[in-house]
Amino acid sequence: MTINNTTDYCIEPSLYTIKSILILDNDGERIVSQYYDKELLPTVKEQKDFEKTIFKKTAKSDAEIVLLEGLTIVYKANVDLLFYVIGSSNENELLLDSVLNCLYDSISMLLRKNVEKRQMLKQLDGVFLAVDEICDGGIVMEIEPQAVIDKVAVGREDLPLTEQTVAQVFQSAKEQIKWSLLK
Amino acid sequence: MKKMGKKEEENGNPYQNVDRSTALQEAKKFHETPLRPRLCSETCTKVIYLANQGEEFTTTEATDFFFAMTKLFQNKDITLRRMCYLTIKELSKMTEHAFIMTQSLTKDMNGSQDLFRPGAVRALCSITDPTTLQSIERYMKQAIVDKNTAVASAALISSFHLCDKAYDVVKRWANEAQQASSSDNQMVQYHALGLLHHLRKRDPLAIEKLVVKLSRSGLKSPLAYTLLIRIAAKLLADDDDRTALFDFIESCLRNKNEMVVYEAASAIVNMKNISHKEIAPAVSVLQQFCGSPKPALRYAGVRSLNKVAMKHPSAVTACNLDLENLITDSNRSIATLAITTLLKTGSESSVER
Numbered sequence: 090m091t092i093n094n095t096t097d098y099c100i101e102p103s104l105y106t107i108k109s110i111l112i113l114d115n116d117g118e119r120i121v122s123q124y125y126d127k128e129l130l131p132t133v134k135e136q137k138d139f140e141k142t143i144f145k146k147t148a149k150s151d152a153e154i155v156l157l158e159g160l161t162i163v164y165k166a167n168v169d170l171l172f173y174v175i176g177s178s179n180e181n182e183l184l185l186d187s188v189l190n191c192l193y194d195s196i197s198m199l200l201r202k203n204v205e206k207r208q209m210l211k212q213l214d215g216v217f218l219a220v221d222e223i224c225d226g227g228i229v230m231e232i233e234p235q236a237v238i239d240k241v242a243v244g245r246e247d248l249p250l251t252e253q254t255v256a257q258v259f260q261s262a263k264e265q266i267k268w269s270l271l272k
Numbered sequence: 273m274k275k276m277g278k279k280e281e282e283n284g285n286p287y288q289n290v291d292r293s294t295a296l297q298e299a300k301k302f303h304e305t306p307l308r309p310r311l312c313s314e315t316c317t318k319v320i321y322l323a324n325q326g327e328e329f330t331t332t333e334a335t336d337f338f339f340a341m342t343k344l345f346q347n348k349d350i351t352l353r354r355m356c357y358l359t360i361k362e363l364s365k366m367t368e369h370a371f372i373m374t375q376s377l378t379k380d381m382n383g384s385q386d387l388f389r390p391g392a393v394r395a396l397c398s399i400t401d402p403t404t405l406q407s408i409e410r411y412m413k414q415a416i417v418d419k420n421t422a423v424a425s426a427a428l429i430s431s432f433h434l435c436d437k438a439y440d441v442v443k444r445w446a447n448e449a450q451q452a453s454s455s456d457n458q459m460v461q462y463h464a465l466g467l468l469h470h471l472r473k474r475d476p477l478a479i480e481k482l483v484v485k486l487s488r489s490g491l492k493s494p495l496a497y498t499l500l501i502r503i504a505a506k507l508l509a510d511d512d513d514r515t516a517l518f519d520f521i522e523s524c525l526r527n528k529n530e531m532v533v534y535e536a537a538s539a540i541v542n543m544k545n546i547s548h549k550e551i552a553p554a555v556s557v558l559q560q561f562c563g564s565p566k567p568a569l570r571y572a573g574v575r576s577l578n579k580v581a582m583k584h585p586s587a588v589t590a591c592n593l594d595l596e597n598l599i600t601d602s603n604r605s606i607a608t609l610a611i612t613t614l615l616k617t618g619s620e621s622s623v624e625r
Binding site: 100101102103104119120121122123133136137150151152153154155156163181182183184185186187210211213214217218221225226228229230231232240 | 316328355361422466469495502530531535538569572602
């Protein structure tokens with residue numbers, strides 16, 4: 090594994106802050122896996138080994154933050170799912186933590202508070218879109234869960250969109266936002 | 273995939289039987305009229321799921337899928353379109369013929385449907401190489417300064433990604449990025465600052481001007497602050513003429529956001545040739561973090577104090593009591609860091625207690 094273990098702060102200022110976002114189930118199998126740093130774990134095998142290691146280390150503890158293999162890992166568990174956000178050991182831990190919270194909260198809103206595997210698999214498209222709105226290629230896109238939901242939830246009505254006019258869609262989107270504000 | 277099959281059945285995993293060939297065969301549906309957006313979107317989800325599982329698509333498979341996907345751009349369903357963008361991004365690395373999507377994406381990027389535009393920009397840039405970049409340069413410049421903040425953000429981060437491949441082209445967009453850096457939107461400002469800094473890396477004077485300007489006018493987002501602190505700290509490391517930059521970093525210790533406060537504190541304690549007087553306020557901030565109920569905050573605090581203790585043990589002695597409390601922390605990383613820090617600053621007795 091190639092990880093530069095510089096103890097000095099002098100971290101190169103860059104928009105690239107997230108190395109990976111993972112969502113694993115309670116067997117340690119991946120549901121979502123995004124590796125943004127291609128040099129970090131180039132092969133699928135290395136990635137899966139790495140996932141096994143972090144799963145073993147984190148599944149039965151609620152420590153929420155851990156330093157492993159020279160990487161800072163913040164995580165959160167719920168029922169049968171584990172959410173991870175991973176950055177370099179020099180990265181601002183609170184930045185990683187706010188990305189994790191955004192990931193968790195927006196998915197929780199998306200799944201209407203049923204954060205568990207079955208529900209997540211039912212709405213996997215929304216989950217992928219949410220992850221994509223939070224982080225693009227290692228750059229943080231958004232840390233406000235409501236903003237993520239607004240971008241993802243558009244058009245997720247029960248009526249197929251083809252049967253609505255554009256004006257109707259806008260109206261229902263507006264209403265959704267209004268209600269989320271009133272709550 | 274195969275080995276998970278049985279177990280997943282009991283969980284009712286709808287993706288249990290999904291493999292590459294079935295998912296790709298479903299692309300047949302893309303040619304139907306009328307198109308069923310739900311089903312097509314599901315097929316895209318399956319492909320993305322497989323890519324997430326680490327499945328590799330061959331060049332032919334990815335290319336064929338792309339060709340089929342061009343059909344989907346005739347439909348206006350928003351979820352479907354967004355799944356298309358995502359699929360393009362996921363599969364673009366696996367084919368050299370991704371350019372067949374260029375036309376559809378350019379159209380979406382400049383179209384009237386605002387909900388399509390940011391996704392289209394990001395997908396388009398993921399399939400663009402230096403030679404084709406020239407042809408969309410004009411649109412990219414426009415997108416960076418677009419009124420729609422999601423479009424501006426998407427264009428800025430895509431430009432940042434493109435710097436690896438086509439630095440010389442992206443460099444010409446500095447003026448637009450400059451304009452975006454004064455945006456009222458938090459994320460746009462953050463992304464603009466990141467791009468501007470990257471484009472001017474070789475010109476410390478220009479960067480310093482940028483930092484001073486932005487630190488005076490104040491920033492909107494905590495992320496932009498952390499980046500600006502990092503840039504300022506980097507400048508300081510190369511040049512000791514510190515007053516303005518150091519004052520800016522120090523002023524961030526009083527920011528409302530913990531993320532910014534921590535970034536400033538860790539920038540200060542990691543500076544070379546720093547005096548005790550200068551380091552004291554940063555240490556006291558880190559000390560407060562050690563008593564926080566949030567594990568991430570405690571971890572951040574104790575980890576930085578551990579680094580300070582290596583160079584300035586006497587500055588950390590004041591925190592010994594807080595560190596002692598952390599020895600029994602439920603997070604083992606925090607406890608270990610507390611012990612090693614105390615070994616440097618305290619006496620043996622404090623660790624034993």
